[in-house]
Amino acid sequence: MTTNPPDDAVQALRQRLHGELLHPGDEGYEASRTVFNAMVEKYPSLVARCTGAADVRAAVTFARENDLRLAVKGGGHNFAGTGVCDDGLLVDCAAMDWVRVDPDSRRAWVGPGATWADVDHETTAFGLATTGGLVSDTGVAGLTLGGGMGYLARKHGLTCDNLVRAQVVTADGEVVHASESENPDLFWALRGGGGNVGVVTEFEFDLHPVEPELLAGPVFHPYEDAREALRFYREFTAEAPDELACYALFARVPPEEPFPEAVRGEPALAFAVCYAGPLAEAETAVEPLREFGDPILDAVQPMPYAALQRSFDDGSPEGHRWYSKSHYLAGLPDGAIDTVLEHTDPFPGPLTQVGLEPMGGAISRVDETATAFPHREAAYSLGIWPGWADPDRDAELTAWAREFHEAMTPYATGGVYANYLDRDEPERVRAAYGGNYERLAAVKADWDPENLFRVNQNVQPSA
Numbered sequence: 001m002t003t004n005p006p007d008d009a010v011q012a013l014r015q016r017l018h019g020e021l022l023h024p025g026d027e028g029y030e031a032s033r034t035v036f037n038a039m040v041e042k043y044p045s046l047v048a049r050c051t052g053a054a055d056v057r058a059a060v061t062f063a064r065e066n067d068l069r070l071a072v073k074g075g076g077h078n079f080a081g082t083g084v085c086d087d088g089l090l091v092d093c094a095a096m097d098w099v100r101v102d103p104d105s106r107r108a109w110v111g112p113g114a115t116w117a118d119v120d121h122e123t124t125a126f127g128l129a130t131t132g133g134l135v136s137d138t139g140v141a142g143l144t145l146g147g148g149m150g151y152l153a154r155k156h157g158l159t160c161d162n163l164v165r166a167q168v169v170t171a172d173g174e175v176v177h178a179s180e181s182e183n184p185d186l187f188w189a190l191r192g193g194g195g196n197v198g199v200v201t202e203f204e205f206d207l208h209p210v211e212p213e214l215l216a217g218p219v220f221h222p223y224e225d226a227r228e229a230l231r232f233y234r235e236f237t238a239e240a241p242d243e244l245a246c247y248a249l250f251a252r253v254p255p256e257e258p259f260p261e262a263v264r265g266e267p268a269l270a271f272a273v274c275y276a277g278p279l280a281e282a283e284t285a286v287e288p289l290r291e292f293g294d295p296i297l298d299a300v301q302p303m304p305y306a307a308l309q310r311s312f313d314d315g316s317p318e319g320h321r322w323y324s325k326s327h328y329l330a331g332l333p334d335g336a337i338d339t340v341l342e343h344t345d346p347f348p349g350p351l352t353q354v355g356l357e358p359m360g361g362a363i364s365r366v367d368e369t370a371t372a373f374p375h376r377e378a379a380y381s382l383g384i385w386p387g388w389a390d391p392d393r394d395a396e397l398t399a400w401a402r403e404f405h406e407a408m409t410p411y412a413t414g415g416v417y418a419n420y421l422d423r424d425e426p427e428r429v430r431a432a433y434g435g436n437y438e439r440l441a442a443v444k445a446d447w448d449p450e451n452l453f454r455v456n457q458n459v460q461p462s463a
């Protein structure tokens with residue numbers, strides 16, 4: 001693999017691009033190479049800040065012809081930092097952040113540099129939405145290609161279940177479309193197979209009506225009540241209608257109003273709820289959650305969907321150090337709750353989050369072979385996410401997450417969400433694609449036999 005392509009080839013690429021071609025030291029280079037997780041420090045030799053499919057096509061062709069490592073960056077939020085690489089060429093899609101909505105057909109066309117803030121802003125202007133992630137500056141591209149969990153997933157399916165068509169630049173530099181009727185194998189692989197089969201240059205999503213205001217928000221309980229609260233959560237989520245999504249999140253109480261001064265900065269268990277339906281129905285459905293226990297704060301209230309989608313942003317700031325360990329859980333037996341409590345007391349790190357995300361509903365009604373995303377039967381996804389600033393704490397906090405994760409293994413399905421894998425888990429990549437791995441490898445062999453797209457949770461093309 002060459003890391004320095006000939007100057008004349010670089011000049012020819014520069015002329016083919018509408019966007020900028022940057023070298024280390026150029027203005028904008030740092031912004032392009034920097035990703036959400038400060039644990040990831042990578043330095044590509046070249047950055048192509050692409051403005052459309054033509055630029056992506058030129059960049060992909062250049063990387064292939066010059067035998068360069070190729071990374072593709074959407075929102076840069078991947079924990080493992082697979083949106084950037086050392087040496088090689090980075091395709092930065094940040095400038096491709098358009099969102100266009102057709103309210104009549106209830107469709108949105110979204111560029112691969114858009115964030116969920118961009119999408120929610122445009123779609124909710126028409127009273128529409130699709131499933132997106134809980135932190136608004138997460139990229140649409142990586143989240144969709146890995147699956148996509150969010151408040152609306154139990155009602156409307158994963159983000160990838162709402163993808164109806166994509167424009168894709170393939171490894172041989174062609175621009176193709178993928179949908180149920182065009183290149184269906186490629187379309188299948190895009191929905192859960194990560195960035196393994198091509199660079200998506202436009203996503204087309206199904207949209208759904210969303211109320212002007214949803215009953216949503218967090219209820220914070222003191223850490224001391226977490227055992228009873230999680231037992232309650234288990235029952236509450238088991239009986240929940242599709243409209244109701246309730247996350248359980250251990251985190252520190254924010255150091256600000258309206259939280260009581262005495263508990264600011266202390267660990268707590270927050271239930272973050274959203275009812276994706278009319279407010280009157282929502283009151284009844286959410287009532288048991290609001291009546292349980294003696295919360296520190298009940299901030300559940302009617303709010304616009306786009307505001308809900310921004311409400312966790314402050315707790316997950318960019319530029320800090322993060323590590324991710326994850327399991328899918330089949331359920332939440334007492335033993336699992338005990339294990340969670342054993343590993344969250346003491347609660348390490350200033351920004352650490354431990355989250356249970358609800359699955360089920362519409363997610364589980366899609367056959368596990370219908371898309372490349374296989375984890376349709378899980379009850380919850382468990383995320384263990386230490387977050388901190390001081391590099392001297394790297395070893396301590398990653399060790400904490402690993403031990404906690406290991407202790408939860410008896411309660412896990414064996415699967416894992418590809419988007420929650422970190423850099424040090426190559427042996428779990430097969431588990432991320434589960435029973436769909438072999439088919440993904442076969443599609444990969446058709447569309448990317450040389451494994452040009454390998455800076456991701458990588459699927460090896462089948463022989």
Ligand SMILES: Cc1cc2nc3c(=O)[nH]c(=O)nc-3n(C[C@H](O)[C@H](O)[C@H](O)COP(=O)(O)OP(=O)(O)OC[C@H]3O[C@@H](n4cnc5c(N)ncnc54)[C@H](O)[C@@H]3O)c2cc1C
Pocket residue numbers: 035036071072073074075076077078079081082083084093112132133134135137138139140141142143144145146147148149150194195196198199200201316419420455456457
């Ligand atoms: C704070 C935070 C909150 C999160 N919340 C959620 C959540 O609520 N729900 C959820 O499901 N996930 C969530 N995630 C995980 C998220 O889905 C992944 O981190 C995802 O990879 C982010 O996508 P991105 O485009 O921002 O990342 P990037 O790092 O830019 O890219 C991720 C991967 O996708 C590939 N890729 C990017 N763009 C393209 C493209 N156009 N074509 C082909 N491949 C491409 C990259 O090569 C890379 O391998 C969260 C992550 C963080 C850090």
